Amino acid sequence: MSVDALVQLLSALHRAWIRPYLALLLTLITLGGSLLKASQLVAESYFSNRRNALNVYFVKFSWGWTLGLLLPFVFTSNYFVQRDVLFAIRRITSCVVGTAVWFFSTRFxxxxxxxxxxxxxxxxxxxxxxxxxxxxxxxxxxxxxxxxISGHSFLLSYCVLMITEEIAVVNELHKMEQKRGKATATIIKSLFIALNALLLLWVWMFFCTAIYFHDMPHKIIGTAFGISAWYGTYGFWFKKSFSPGLPPEIGKQKM
Structure with a gap:
């Protein structure tokens, strides 16, 4: 499968299935995984060990990994579509907002x-x-x-919801590629694929957290914080003029 075909497939999946139902899916994973943990039906595995490599090298630094890919993607993709540096700079402040949400929530x-x-x-x-x-x-x-309160349930849910919102701009990329040039579009597509791989990893580790770690109330509240932070920013504040704003594709849809 070519890169273009993969990008189009992932973009269609996000538009039709992932973005509309992701918050519900995360809620169901938390509730279902917590019930499985309480029933002790899930056998111990590599991922039930807190020292597993994905937890130590990725989840422990999940905000850093997310920010490291989102910052270049948000700037280049939003500039590519709008051809407005100030708009692109304004949009990357969504990552600053996300960092503040992460910092103050975990301290709380x-x-x-x-x-x-x-x-x-x-x-x-x-x-x-x-x-x-x-x-x-x-x-x-x-x-x-x-x-x-489960910091992993909070941060992983917030990361996957934020990534999903920001990569929706790829739907506009297809329309602009012929006008804007393919070199930058290739970089954006590469970052898009990398963010989807990270998204898959975060969902998997969120599932592992649900079935192996913490008590049910800790995970429910952590997930609720993540979903609330996402909705409070992308569903409410970012629609206002005094905000980082929404990605171009989402702004047109009026989420």
Whole structure:
């Protein structure tokens, strides 16, 4: 299959099946995976080990991987379609907004875990009252147990939803390619394929999180944060004039 054919196939799948139902799919994965974990029907596997390579080298740095591919894609694709540098710069501020969402949400999760937890001695699970916060407890090699909202459920869901919104601009790429030239279009298509590969990886690791890690409330709330952050930005704020705006294809559809 040629690159052009692959791009067109992926673009059609996103338009017809992925983008309209992705938030629902993520919700179902969280609920279904949590039920499977609670029922203990899923056998241990390579992916149930927190030290598996995908978790250590990709998920732990998921925002960095996402941003590293999104930034060049958003700028080049939006400039390619609109031929407006200021518009392209405005659009990449969506990544700045996403970074702020990631930073403040994960810090909030840490505050909740610290506020609701206690320090335990890891061998016999006795409460250690002398360690009153999460950081000093863990620094001394002990176990802190609090309400641990799943950062992976939050960030992976937010990443896949954000990627899906931003790559929708490829639908406009096909119309502009003959006018704008193929060299830049080839770069955009390569980034598009790479982002789809990353999207598939994030969905898989989101599924592994659902069936192997955290308790159901932790994953439900984490996923709810991810979906809410996506809807609050792309579904509401980015439609306003005082915002990074929507990708050209989405702006025309009025999401």
């Amino acid at each position: 999760f840490h505050v909740i875990e610290s506020f609701t937890g206690e320090c335990y001695e890891s061998q016999n699970m006795t409460v250690l009252h002398e360690f009153e916060n999460l950081y000093t407890c863990r620094k001394h090699g002990h176990l802190w147990l609090g309400f641990d």
